Amino acid sequence: MRRGIRAFVAIALVALVAVAGERAWRGDGASAPPQAPDRDDAPVRLPKAVEPAPKPVAAAHDDGPLGETIERLKAQQQAGPDDDFRARREALERRTAAGDVGASAELGKLMLSCEFFFDLGEDDVEAVLVEGIARFGKEALELPESIPLDAAVDSAKRVLDEQRKLCRGASGLELSTDERRRALDLLRQGARAGDAGAMATFGLHAFADFADRRAMIADPQAVRDRKREALRYLERAIEAGHLDALWIMADAYAEGAIVDKSHFLAYAHYYAYGQASVRGGADARPLDTDLLLYAAELTPEQIADARRRGDAIDAACCRPGDGGS
Numbered sequence: 389m390r391r392g393i394r395a396f397v398a399i400a401l402v403a404l405v406a407v408a409g410e411r412a413w414r415g416d417g418a419s420a421p422p423q424a425p426d427r428d429d430a431p432v433r434l435p436k437a438v439e440p441a442p443k444p445v446a447a448a449h450d451d452g453p454l455g456e457t458i459e460r461l462k463a464q465q466q467a468g469p470d471d472d473f474r475a476r477r478e479a480l481e482r483r484t485a486a487g488d489v490g491a492s493a494e495l496g497k498l499m500l501s502c503e504f505f506f507d508l509g510e511d512d513v514e515a516v517l518v519e520g521i522a523r524f525g526k527e528a529l530e531l532p533e534s535i536p537l538d539a540a541v542d543s544a545k546r547v548l549d550e551q552r553k554l555c556r557g558a559s560g561l562e563l564s565t566d567e568r569r570r571a572l573d574l575l576r577q578g579a580r581a582g583d584a585g586a587m588a589t590f591g592l593h594a595f596a597d598f599a600d601r602r603a604m605i606a607d608p609q610a611v612r613d614r615k616r617e618a619l620r621y622l623e624r625a626i627e628a629g630h631l632d633a634l635w636i637m638a639d640a641y642a643e644g645a646i647v648d649k650s651h652f653l654a655y656a657h658y659y660a661y662g663q664a665s666v667r668g669g670a671d672a673r674p675l676d677t678d679l680l681l682y683a684a685e686l687t688p689e690q691i692a693d694a695r696r697r698g699d700a701i702d703a704a705c706c707r708p709g710d711g712g713s
Contacts, residue, residue, distance in 0.1 A: 457512040464506050464559035473502075473557030484574065493578025493586035499571040500593040502555035503563050513544050534684050539677045546674055569597035579621050584630035587621035592636045594618035594646060615646045622646070629706045631668070634661035642682065651685040652694050658682050659698030664706040 469477075477498060483491030508516070517540055555561075563571070572593065578586025594614050598604050604611050622640065625633035634657050640646050641654035662675035683691055 457508070457515050460512070461506045461508075466560065468560040468562075470557040470559075473555075473561075476557075489577055489581045490583065492574040493581075493583050493589075496571040496574030496578070496586070497589045498554065498558075499561075499563060499567065500575075500596050501551070501589065502558035503561050503568075505551060505555040505558045505561060507552065507556075507559050508548055510545055513548065514541050517541050517544060535680055539680055542674065543678055543681065565597055572597055579624075584625040584628040584633065587625035587628075588630050588633035588636055591618045591622035591625070591633065591640065591646065618646045626701075626705050631661055631664050631706065634658070634664070634701070634705070638682065651682065652690055653697070655679065655682040655686060655691065655694040656697035656701060659695050660701035660706070663698065663702045667707075 477495070480491050480495035480498065484495050518537065521537065521540075572590065575586045575590040575593075579590055594617070595604075595611075598611075619640075622633055622637050626637060637647075638654045638656075638658035638661065641650045641657060643649065647653075658679060662670075662672070662679065665675060666672045686694065
């Protein structure tokens with residue numbers, strides 16, 4: 389799923405924390421990345437754990453759209469994945485067991501990308517964001533004050549639409565730490581075989597098998613090694629012209645996850661993603677809306693410079709005839 393500073397974080401903090409409780413760090417469970425420097429002699433900065441949602445939300449006893457949405461999410465969690473999703477997963481398991489490396493990477497992506505997925509409708513998205521912002525403010529939901537509410541809602545809806553294509557029927561999927569570790573190993577297999585999609589997905593979920601912050605504190609060198617591994621795969625995926633790797637790298641810079649935080653480079657990579665996507669037929673308007681989220685911390689001059697950097701990234705990786713694929 390797309391995480392980072394986009395509006396899905398708001399849904400995660402208000403709705404999924406209420407459903408999943410203290411299990412969820414940032415709305416996508418153990419995938420939350422540490423903010424750790426590359427130097428081996430430097431202390432590891434860990435992700436800020438999400439505090440339990442305020443009681444009126446966590447209890448979900450409210451009247452109104454937000455309470456109704458959370459009750460539906462709880463019902464989805466209790467029911468678990470549907471028969472169609474389980475059949476898709478079982479089919480990939482069989483192909484993986486038969487030695488199909490492509491199926492292995494697809495299975496790893498399915499497992500990690502669909503954990504903590506809940507099938508929110510458009511009205512649910514708006515209810516969660518509108519009431520969540522009204523109660524806790526944009527800052528608590530990690531949304532810049534400059535972002536219009538309608539832009540945040542639009543971005544969140546599109547993120548969920550994209551995730552639904554992969555994760556239909558997966559509501560309530562829960563994985564053990566061992567299952568997350570296996571899913572990462574499956575992605576590694578695909579990455580080593582040259583699958584750029586597996587490389588990008590590994591970068592998105594690189595820390596999925598760290599059960600909690602204590603596990604990171606206990607083994608800071610493992611965190612540093614994982615950062616390097618994830619960055620190497622993301623860079624290779626971008627070199628191969630894989631578009632999703634660009635927005636994943638943008639989020640990495642926005643969060644300070646596997647690279648030092650840089651709003652400038654976050655904007656540049658997402659701008660490159662937008663340029664390449666529009667050439668592929670995507671609508672430029674929603675991409676421009678998403679760029680507002682990355683631009684919130686930048687001056688107009690920095691935005692202009694970031695666009696020039698984004699053009700260079702696009703030319704190097706993704707523009708036909710300019711060195712890209």
